[in-house]
Amino acid sequence: MLRRVLRALADVKGPVSLPELAAHLGLDEAILTAMLDDLVRLGYLCDALKGGPAACVECRGCAGCPPGVGDRRVLQLSAAGKRAAG
Amino acid sequence: MSKDEALVALVGSPNVGKSSIFNRLTGLSQHVGNWPGKTIEQKTGVCRLPGSTVRLVDLPGSYSLSANSPEELVTRDYLLSAAPRLVLVVVNATSLERTLYLLAEVAELGLPVAVVVNMLDVAEQHGQRVDAAALGRALGVPVVGISAVQASAQAEVLDMLDNALSAYPPARLSPPTLSPDLEAVLEALQPLLPPELSASYPPRFTAIKLLEGDRQMLGLARAASTPDGWAAIEALLEAHDDAVLEIAGARYAWIGALTQQALRRPAHGAVMLTERLDRVATHPVWGAVLLIAVLAALYGLVFQLSAPLVALLESVQSAAADWLRTALHAQPAWVQGLLADGLLGGVGTVLTLLPVLALFFAMIALLEDVGYLARGAYVADRLMHRLGLHGKSFLPLFLGMGCNVPAISGTRILDTPRERMLTAVLAPLVPCAGRMSVLVFIAGALYRAWAPLVLVGLLAIDVGVIVLSARLLGRATLRDHAPGFIMELPLYHLPNARTIALYTWQQIAEFLRRAGSVILLVSLLIWALSSAPNGVLETSWLANIGQWLAPFGRLMGMDWRSLTSLLASVAAKEQALATLAILTGSAGDLSDALPKLLSPAAGLAFLIVQMLFIPCVATIAALKAETRSWRLTASVVAYLAILSFGLGIVVYQVLRLIDWGV
Structure with a gap:
């Protein structure tokens, strides 16, 4: 089931929302969210925003990020995820 | 433990209300210590049932039985070594999917199990209903649903415990089926x-x-x-x-x-609202239409609401300049000029932008706080992807609406150096708040009632330029290997006034800091160059330099003062206005002076150049830091200069040909 999530993400081009992916996989959103958390913990997915604007490594004090930007994630396949997705 | 006591292990994920249940069941008969060799608290207690006595052991909160944390290790080792008569697993009705994971692992141990579904009341409030009886039938073990805060919870759990312990054979779970x-x-x-x-x-x-x-x-x-x-x-x-x-x-x-x-999950509340709104907001076509409408409304509203406030601040500035000149009439002319024209004309003019910036940032924060901005980025991302640019590019580009510096830093989220470079090149094309405030001011002064339309038109041109630049620069490079990604979208909710105020204040404080440093210094420098050597603008050093630019400026219908202000905006975007105020000697009257300086056609050319021009020095420094290449940074600066001036010339010449507003 987790591999299906990885494969679906490998097949998608560009952004996909959680409801869209859940509908595509025929899964409940809450279960998909829990699965995504696990895939992140296991290293198959990574958060693209880490090190990006949500967590500027070298913050220049410009306070340019709107509120809430750091609260959400943009998940993508890691190297292990790409390999597992085949 | 006496022979008559039944050992029951209480397990559950963190925040399922396990401790509340433990306290209700054991009351004062608790013993608190530490697990051997660990700093993790160990709690045991006794509770009495009609037919037996139970020694309850409260195991540390664990998401799973993997050794991801010391708590999970303690729980796992205890369950495997102590062989309890029963494992009482607590799950949370509000996050059933997540907390059932531990139960799935406990099932693999083959131990007798009973389940408590806690927080039924909170789940109801969230629009979720858990049928404990149905769960019990599906699992084949005793299940009780409770709200641990309610007094009846204790009797319900004790009753279930009694039944579970007296059952023979004890109920065991069927573990998940593996392939x-x-x-x-x-x-x-x-x-x-x-x-x-x-x-x-x-x-x-x-x-x-x-x-x-x-x-x-x-x-x-x-x-x-x-x-x-x-x-x-x-x-x-x-x-x-x-x-x-x-x-x-x-x-x-x-x-x-x-x-x-x-x-x-009967659909209602925030979830239902989000689903309904997202049918439009994230729709491939209607979502894009809505995004354009929202951005147009944003610019239009900022203009309409800020215009009276800007006019008020201008009149205050004008009065302050008059008062200053009167107060300083006994001082040397250069002192009067420095303070009234250089300081008040430069920095004071920039400060009249405060309402524009405050409204803009407040609206951005509002859109973010209600949950729309993420949808806007999502829709734009998908659009960008279809246009051949890496979808994720629009995330940093969206940040550029506040300030281009974090937009350029944000390119780190992109996967390849080429994608990062391309997006970093495009980021300065997104009009930042400083740039936008200048556009709003000048459009308002030149086009009055037509200003909102002009601003929306400028925005459309800007989007077109970004898309064309992306196609031109990223051609045949990105589409093939742009990977998919999941964007988490927050639920829509009512905005929080404090969050919006805090963000707006942070931005305004940053603007004031800039006005008091870079803009002040450059304003004084421009005033000095425009006053030296004899206090007459037309024969000043700056005018002499400016005359060299005059032929080029004429291609766009501008004189040297307009061109100089564009060049000065490289220090900070708002500097363009400060420079115009100094060079036209119109502290507090810039709105009236601008129509005399720029014809409608020249004004459009000026606005287009200002919108697409070389970014401020802070952005250039960020670009250099991200690309680590002076050559690339210089190329971007050159590209933007050629692009902005080129488009400004084309627009002015076309308008001249059709004889409009020249």
Whole structure:
């Protein structure tokens, strides 16, 4: 089931929302969210925003990020995820 | 523990209300200490049932039985070594899917189990209904649903405990079903396990944990195995290094089947609202239409609401300049000029932008806080992807609406250096708040009632330029390997005034800091250059330099003062206005002076150049830091200069040809 999530993400081009992916996989959103958390913990997915604007490594004090930007994630396949997705 | 006491282990994920249940069941008969060799609290207590006495052990909160944390290790070791008569698993009705995961793992241990579904009341408030009886039927073990804060909870759990302990044979769970291939791997792995390990842990459980990559279990297996034995285990594990996906996937399938029978989510509240609104807001076509409408409304509203306030501040500035000149009439002319024209004309004019900026930032914060901005980025991302640009590019580009510096830093989220470069080149094309405030001011002064339309038109041109630049610069490079990604979208909710005010204040404070440093210094420098050597603008050093630019400016209908202000905006975008105020000697009257300086056609050319021009020095420095290339940074600066002036010339010349506003 987790591999299906990885494969679906490998097949998608560009952004996909959680409801869209859940509908595509025929899964409940809450279960998909829990699965995504696990895939992140296991290293198959990574958060693209880490090190990006949500967590500027070298913050220049410009306070340019709107509120809430750091609260959400943009998940993508890691190297292990790409390999597992085949 | 006496022979008559039944040992019951209380387990559950963190925040399921396990401690509340433990306290209700045991009351004052508790013993608190530490687990041997750990700093983790150990709580045991006694509760009395009609037919027996129960010694309840409250195990640390654990998401799973993997050794991811000391708490999970304590829980796992205790369940495997103490052989409790019953494992009482607490799950949270508000996050059933997540908290059932631990139950799936407990099922694999084969111990007698009973389940408490806690927080039914909170789940109801969130629009979720858990049918404990249906869950019990699906699981085949005793299940009770409670709200631990209610007084009846204690009796309900005690009643269930009594029934569960007196049942014979005790109820056990059917574990998640693994695929035949995985079962074959487990069968192959178990005989390879060293006998010492098999004596302490159930072989099947050990084999599953090894396939999951459990570090503690791997360490134990390696330490207890012979070199050949470990080599055989390692080879099998390496051949199935992604088995964790199948194992966890089987657990989620098990959970999915359970929740399908026991969980109901009547759609209402924030979730329903979000679903309904997202049918439009994230729709491929209507979402894009809505985004354009929102951005147009944003610019239009900022203009309409800020215009009276800007006019008010201008009149205050004008009065202050008059007062200053009167107060300083006995001082040398250069002192009057420095303070009234250089300081008040420069920095004062920039400060009249405060309402524009405050409204803009407040609206951006409002859009973000209600949950729309993420949708806007999502829709724009998808659009960008279809246009051939990496979808994720629009995330940093969206940030550029506030300030281009974080937009350029944000390119780090992109996967390849080429994508990062391309997006960094495009980021300065997004009009930042400083640039936008200048556009709003000048459009308002030149086009009055038509200003909102002009601003929306400028925005459309800007989007067109970004798309065309992306196509031109990123041609045939990005579409093929742009990977998919999941964007988390927040639920829509009512905005929080404090969050919006805080963000707006942070931005305004940053603007004031800039006005008091870079803009002040550059304003004084421009005033000095425009006054020296004899206090007459037309014969000043700056005018002499400016005359060289005059022929070029005429291509866009501008004189040297307009061109100089554009060049000065490289220090900070708002500097363009400060410079115009100084060079036209119109402290507090810039709105009236601008129509005399720029014809409608020249004004459009000026606005287009200002919108697409070389970014401020802070952005250029960020660009250099991200690209680590002076050559590329210089190329971007050159590209933007050619692009902005080129488009400005084309627009002015076309308008001149059709004889409009020249």
